[in-house]
Structure formats: structure tokens, C-alpha cells
Amino acid sequence: MDFVLQAALNGVLLGLVYGLVALGLSLIWGVTDIVNLAHAEYLMLGMYATYWLWALAHIDPLYAIPLVVPAFFLFGYVTYRVLIRRILSAPMVSQIFATFGLLFFLRYSAFAAFGPNVRGIWGSRLEGSVPLGGLVLSLPKGAAALAALCTFAGLWLFLNRTRTGKALQATAQDHRVAQTLGIDTEQMFALSWGIGIGAVGVAAVFLSPFYQTSPAIGDAFLLLAFSSVVLGGFGTVSGALVGGLCIGLVENVLGALIAPTFKLLFVFVVFIAVLLVRPAGLVGK
């Protein structure tokens, strides 16, 4: 029984982390209708930022949040202003190639700047585990899961309790109508990129104590992030959370019970089954 419970606990923690990684992707997709194929590269750069703060300035990941997240908010904002706004009305193929190009630009810039070496943080305050009955709770994964819940809650409050958040939602629903209502949709698009990439910054900081980075590390998370968004519901913030949790649970519980080799197969069987019944995803409309 402990075996299944441990697998489920691992699945919930990892699922929340997947959801956090997918959150920005979902927000950007929902507001600007752009599929950001470079999303996981921002995660990689965020992990590098956290690593260098730790290695050079001895700043523990726990304290890197106030530095990394605003910087990545700005990074996302600037990405929108410099690149994305130029392709907003372009055909979808152009949009896909633009973000695909951005993926390569960011990845190989990291190769050029940092080399192919693997960098990992070892000995941070968020390391180790604590016994929990017959189970073991990973401290860094637990912290990342808590950060994911806080980020989702914060974003939900922002979107539903502030004027700017409601303007962002109006822009996501129909940007032309939002424009006629006096909303600066251009600013909302840029804001969605800022928040989306800032959220990836949160994920990067909390992933760093238990996952190492290298220029191609985005490959480990890109497919899972896209799957979370699609499974949960295209462009919905809560969908990323639900989708991430489903994927984490399916891959860990079924992987541990049947065969980890097929864990992604299990994820995509569930993925296809859900989409056959609910094409808009679990919480999508």
C-alpha cells in the first residue's frame, strides 16, 4: 500500500510542478492565441539564472525568487514587444516558425554562453526529504508544489479580483470587443507574456534544487507542458493545473504499478481518451 501511496504522492508533487511549468504557456496561448514553442527554453534560462545566482553570488534558490521572477517578467514583456507583436496577425505557420526560431535562438545562445555542461545546484536549503508515516516527502518537490499552488492562487485572484486581470480576461475572450471597450489590448498582450514568462521563472527557481540544467533540458518538459495545457483545456489557467496533476498522477502511479517504460504511453492514452470525450480539455469550454 505504501508503494502506491508513495507513487501517488510523487505524482501529485510532480503534477503540480508540470502544471506550474505549463501555466505561462496556457496564459499566453489563451490571451494572444500564440503557441509558444520556445516556452521550455525560458524554463532552461530561468534555471541557469538560478544556478548562476547560487554559484556566483551564493544566493540560495529560496531567495532567488525576487530577482529571477521580475527579470523573467521583463524578459517576456520584451519578447512580446520585439518579436511577438510583429507576428500577431500573421498566418499561423509564420507564428509557429517564429517561436520555433526563438526556441533555437535561445537554446544555442545558451550553448554559446554556458557551453554544453550540465549545471546543478547541490546543497541548497531546499534539499533532502522528511519521513511522512511510511512515506518520504521530498522537500524541494514539496516546496515546488506549494509554490505552484500559491502561483495559481495568486494568478486566479489577479484575474478575477483586479481591473487589470478582468481586462486581460476580456482581451482573451475577444480582443476586438475589448478594444472597443477602451482596453489597451496591446498592453494586455504584453502583460500576458510578462506574466507567462514570469511564471516560468517561478517554476525554474523551484525546479533548480532538484533538477539540473543544460542547454537542451527544455526537451524534458516541453511535451509535458503542452500535454498539460491541452489535457486541462486550451488557454485556461486552471486547465494547466488540472492537466499537470493528471499527467503527474498517471505517469507515476501507472508507471510504478505497471511499467515506467510505458509511462508516457499511459499519459497519452489518457490524453486521447479525454480529448475524444471532451475535445476542449477537462476544464475547457
Next chain:
Amino acid sequence: MMDDLKQRGRAISRVAILSEDTEFGATATGVEEGFAQRYGYNVVARELYTSPPASLDAELLRIRRVNPDVVFGQNYLVDAVLIIRSLKEMRWFPPAFVVHDAGWVVPDYLQTVGNDGNYIITRVSWALGMSGRKPLVARVNSLYRQRYGTDMDETNARSFTGLLALATAINQAGSTRAEAIRGALHDLRIPGRQLIMPWAGIEFDAHGQNKHAAGLMAQILNKEYKVVWPFDLAETDLVWPAPAWERR
């Protein structure tokens, strides 16, 4: 090595395999399963994953459940670091973790995990630590260091020995004609005492493979790779079983 340990009274029968699933990992896993069957070991878990994995929790949980005597690993660097992190979080380490070099011998591995990377046992084809038992290794390494400012590693040693074999064959052929060199390589005999490798010598079989090629097993102890097998070339004692995390 495992048979030698069994002869010394250590009970080893249950083997688990944790490997990445490309040609390297899948082929090595197949070979390990074949040898396990031939030598009477029981493969109790066989977990293959695609590298880089986002998590190896499910794989390691299954391996821990079957309580193996030894875990074999074919893993790249990112995976190797993740395995150590995950094992430490699980508060579990198998009695022995035996790996096929790859990510485990890249300098970044120990630079990242530090002392937590200790007690891994890895296959190596050469190690400077042999110099205690084979003085020629130290002499050649000294020449190399004078020229390049650094010690030889496994790759340098293999390249050096390959070129030595070819040069010897060309000298014995007394010609640069391909057929003459090929014939000389076929008849080549270099005794082990003239080599820096841990081999009994060089002598090619009908398939062009060296009949006397052999490997070493090294264990990471205090962040250094120490030769622990064959026992006659060992520079230190093998630590088996590895100590639990809380006793390190």
C-alpha cells in the same frame, strides 16, 4: 567481479537494471541480461527510460521494492545526477550500483554531486591508479604531462595504445603497403608488460578483435575513481555494500 566476490563469500543473486533506452542503453541491457542468465543471476527489475527524463521516481520506486543486491546502470550525465538526487531523497541506496562509465565518468558529475556521488562502481578501460602496480603507466603519464600539462585519461590511453599497435605493425611490415601492414597486424604480438593498458597483451583474432582486451572496475571514493578490480590491479579495497546515506 561479481563471481570473484561470490567466491569470497558475498551473496549476490538479485540484479536490477536502470538504463536509458537508446542503442547504447538498450544494447548494454540486453548483454547484461544475457550474461546474468549465463552466470546464474536473477534479473528482478529492468527499467528503461527516455533521456533526459523529467523524473525517475517511478523507476527507482519499483527497483527499491524488489530489493536488488546490485543495480546496473547505463545512464547519461543528466540522468546520473538525477538518479543520485532521487536516491538521496528516497533515503535509499542499493548495496552496489554498477555502471557503464558514460555520464558517471564525465567531470561534471562529481563537480555537481560532490561526495554524494561516492560508492558508484564503474567500468573503465584505463585508470591512472594502475601505476602503483604497473610502473610503465606512471612513466608514460609523466611524459604526457610534461608535454600537455595534464594527466592522461581513458580516451588518451586507448588512442595511445592503438597508435602504438599500428606503429609496431608498420615497423614489422617494413613497408607502407596496405596488404603488408594488414598482414603484420594479423601477426602482431605485443606482451602486456609493454602496454599501459590492463591487458595481458595485444593479439588480434579472426574478427580483428584483441583477444586479451579487458576492463577495470573503479569505485568513486572521496570523489576519486579508484581501481578496485581485478583485485591484483586494485589500488584500494572495494566498498560493498555501500553505506546508507545517514552513515556517510
